[in-house]
Amino acid sequence: MFKKILIANRGEIACRVIKTARKMGIKTVAVYSDADRNALHVKMADEAVHIGPPQANQSYIVIDKIMDAIRQTGAEAVHPGYGFLSENPKFAQALEAEGVAFIGPPVRAIEAMGDKITSKKIAQEAGVSTVPGYMGLIADAEDAVKISNEVGYPVMIKASAGGGGKGMRIAWNDDEAREGFQSSKNEAASSFGDDRIFIEKFVTQPRHIEIQVLADSHGNTIYLNERECSIQRRNQKVVEEAPSPFLDEETRAAMGKQSCELAKAVGYASAGTVEFIVDGEKNFYFLEMNTRLQVEHPVTELITGVDLVEQMIRVAYGEVLSLKQSDIGINGWSIENRLYAEDPYRGFLPSIGRLTRYRPPAEVAEKTHAVRNDTGVFEGGEISMYYDPMIAKLCTWAPTRSDAIEEMRNALDAFEIEGIGHNLPFLAAVMDHPIFISGDMTTAFIEEQYPDGFSGVVPDEKTNARLAAVAAHVKMRKEARAAQISGAMANHKRRIAPDWVVYVGKDQFRVSITEDNGCTTVAFEDGQTMEVVSDWTLGCRLFEGSVGGTPMIVKTDFIRDGARLRYRGADLNVVVRTPRQAELVAKMPEKVPRDTSKMLLCPMPGLIVSIAVEEGQEIQEGQALCTIEAMKMENILRAERKGRVSAIKAAAGDSLQVDEIIMEFE
Incomplete structure (x- = not known):
């Protein structure tokens, strides 16, 4: 077995990999940027190597810097986590050339499945059901509009190299297709260094269900049931559970079989996930294959008892899978809530700052219930503007779905966080929502149930x-x-x-x-x-x-x-x-709050990417006013009503804090 591995990532996933490596008796090496000098994954690892400035494109995704860290420490293998270099074939090739094992799939599989256009073509050839769409490259915004009309609105505009909700937009008309194309292209370029875009039909009333696969280099491939990931916001998963409350055994088996066939078609070896959109009639359509560990992998581990990180390490070492399909069952129910540094009362916009208080509920692993918290932060640490806003993944397990939900309610109640905005109140509201409790939700749940945003829970x-x-x-x-x-x-x-x-x-x-x-x-x-x-x-x-x-x-x-x-x-x-x-x-007059109705205030700490209007310009309701970037995501701020711009107080390139004035109106 490997004696030392390097984790080419940060945050909670780096901490997660370190825990399994410790259990296996493997030494670990962390890498860190200036912003992560005091991060939890750095403290947990046996060794740590500094790799550069806070920006990911100058540190975590610079292959040469990771390779230098490997040479300095003598690491025999690299686990990439998710995001960053996890699905970059050039990184896997560089490791191969260096004689270092990649704890992930072969380069061919990464190339084939990491590109969403190519992966759909391979899936079709392998007999996997796919969503209608345009798989070619798109030249510009007008070409995107033309293709969108041919496919038929609504459409999903997606980055070919995307993931984690980055570079994805839904367009319902020509104007949204133009805007969505440009925003997706910009996000894809900044997050993945690849701005290719494709368009596919957006399936209405969909459920997002994915199949976990596991394969070795000796031809063995199995699936470890499914995960329901339908509670999403801006195509970013928020709540996941395993198994799905929607699937029956016949559909599960069909999806699992197709997933394994796809994995075999590309010579897959490691843990991977095949994602599907499933409609109300249980028709399922291939979306993409993620050639890495998924954020939501803990719910699968909790219902199967399989440590997926350990299996990835063993497969990378060349071992034969010790598990057969008949060994994989479903034990109880598990739910994962993603805890984000974002303000649910301000449209879920990112929040940064210091965690003045961070007290998760106690982790428990008993026969009747379990609580698990995968995290990469600590009390007194900072949430940076440079990376994904995830704070932790809170998971619960119990014999039944209703019991798992109740465990999650109690765990959320006991989770203490101060110093930053966070989505704990929203997660608690979802756990009590009758539609979630019924299990009859779609990917439009948040949009439909909170059309005006989340304003908190009003108790009875x-x-x-x-x-x-x-x-x-x-x-x-x-x-x-x-x-x-x-x-x-x-x-x-x-x-x-x-x-x-x-x-x-x-x-x-x-x-x-x-x-x-x-x-x-x-x-x-x-x-x-x-x-x-x-x-x-x-x-x-x-x-x-x-x-x-x-x-x-x-x-x-x-x-x-x-x-x-x-x-x-x-x-x-x-x-x-x-x-x-x-x-x-009762006799005192009420204090009237300040009138900000004629101001556009910055809703989050972020960078002004562009200003779309000029002083003196008349504006219409819904018109784009400016674009702000925070935590790798672009956010377009729009006019709430007709009016005229009287003053612009910020310019492209400015970094603003929450509630700073961007512009004023007459």
């Missing part, structure tokens, strides 16, 4: 009552502590007023609080009572306990006159006042 009155009880309990403990410190009276409990008014969202609760032996009883004005049982103490950010007989995990922070409570996607400032305070506050 029953949940608000429980949160009011939590806030009252927290207030009681705070007041008791203050009385103890003051030393004003030996029996401090008698100094605490029992009656309070609790404001939760738009609901107002008048309550009376009593406490006995650590149990707080909250009596509501309407006659109902709730017992709050918890060992929560001042200074603890997580309230874990029972409220009215319902188990709850609530994130708590003190605010003036109350607490900030976060629970199941809701983020509420809960105010607790005395009846007299409530009476006086």
Whole structure:
């Protein structure tokens, strides 16, 4: 077996590979840019080599720098992770020439499947069902419009060398085809160094289901069931699960067989994934084959018990697969939530900054349930603008889908993150959404269920009552502590007023609080009572306990006159006042927020790529105003209404922070 491997990647996937290498007794080498000098993968590896500036095209995807690191450390093999050089045949060739093993498929397979145009042609020849489209190269935006009309709208414009949602746009008309072509081309060039674009029919009401394959260099190929990846945003997967709640055994077997046939057709050896679009009638169409480890591979590992990274390493070493198709079953259900550094309240735009608090839920691996958190960050570390915004992949497993969902709800409730915007509230909302719970979702789920964006969860009155009880309990403990410190009276409990008014969202609760032996009883004005049982103490950010007989995990922070409570996607400032305070506050005027309706504010930290209008120009609703790049993605900002540009405050090349003014309108 290899004695030392280098991981040509960063972040959570580098940490993931290091964990398996440790288990196998293999030494590891990390590479890092200036931005990653203190990164977790650098700390975890046995050795680390600096490879350049923060920009990926000057460090992580520069083949010569990776080869120098290999020579410096004497690494015998390289695991590329995903993204960066993982599907670059020139990198695999360079390793081969150096006599270093590539922990991935042969160069021929990478070339054939890494190019989405070529891969579709091979898939058709191998008898795999494919989506109609134009597989040739597209000259320019007008050519894209012409082809789109021939294929028939809607169409998907995709980068030939793309992946991870980069370089992909859906176009419903000629204008969107022009814009989408140029944006896809730009993203493809910056992310992959290859700006070739192709167009295919966009299947409406689709589900995104993929098959995990595993093959060795001795002719053995198996599939490890499927993953459902239909919860997506901008073609970037957000929630994955295994198995799919939609497939039956017959369809699963058919998709698995075709996937294995495709792998054999290109002489595949390693772990790989064949992605399909599946319609409501269970007709499936080949999308692409990813010749690498997938981000969502943990859900497959949790239902099969197979360590895919270990299998990749063993195959690269030349071993025969120890698994046969008959060995692969489906044990329980697993769900993965991708935790991103992005602000769900601002259209999921990227967020950067320091993780002032990062406390994942405890990892568990038991017969009845499991919690797994694959991450590449730590408390005090920074989320950089240079790389993918993923913070962690939170996974749960249980014997049934409903149990796995409940495990995920609790894990999300217990996950503490501060310092940056993140999508935890949105993920919690998805886990409670009736369509997700039913399993009857499509890739349009986010677009259809959140057409105006995500504005948070508004709990029902029953949940608000429980949160009011939590806030009252927290207030009681705070007041008791203050009385103890003051030393004003030996029996401090008698100094605490029992009656309070609790404001939760738009609901107002008048309550009376009593406490006995650590149990707080909250009596509501309407006659109902709730017992709050918890060992929560001042200074603890997580309230874990029972409220009215319902188990709850609530994130708590003190605010003036109350607490900030976060629970199941809701983020509420809960105010607790005395009846007299409530009476006086009711007489106070409300503060009116600043009017920004005539300003275009920068929605995220990013770089102005271009300004599409001029001062004095009349604009129409939906018109493109400017393009901002952040975390390798271009974002076009559009006019919300008709108007005239009165002033432009930024220019192409400027780096802006959140809420900086880009332009003003009359």
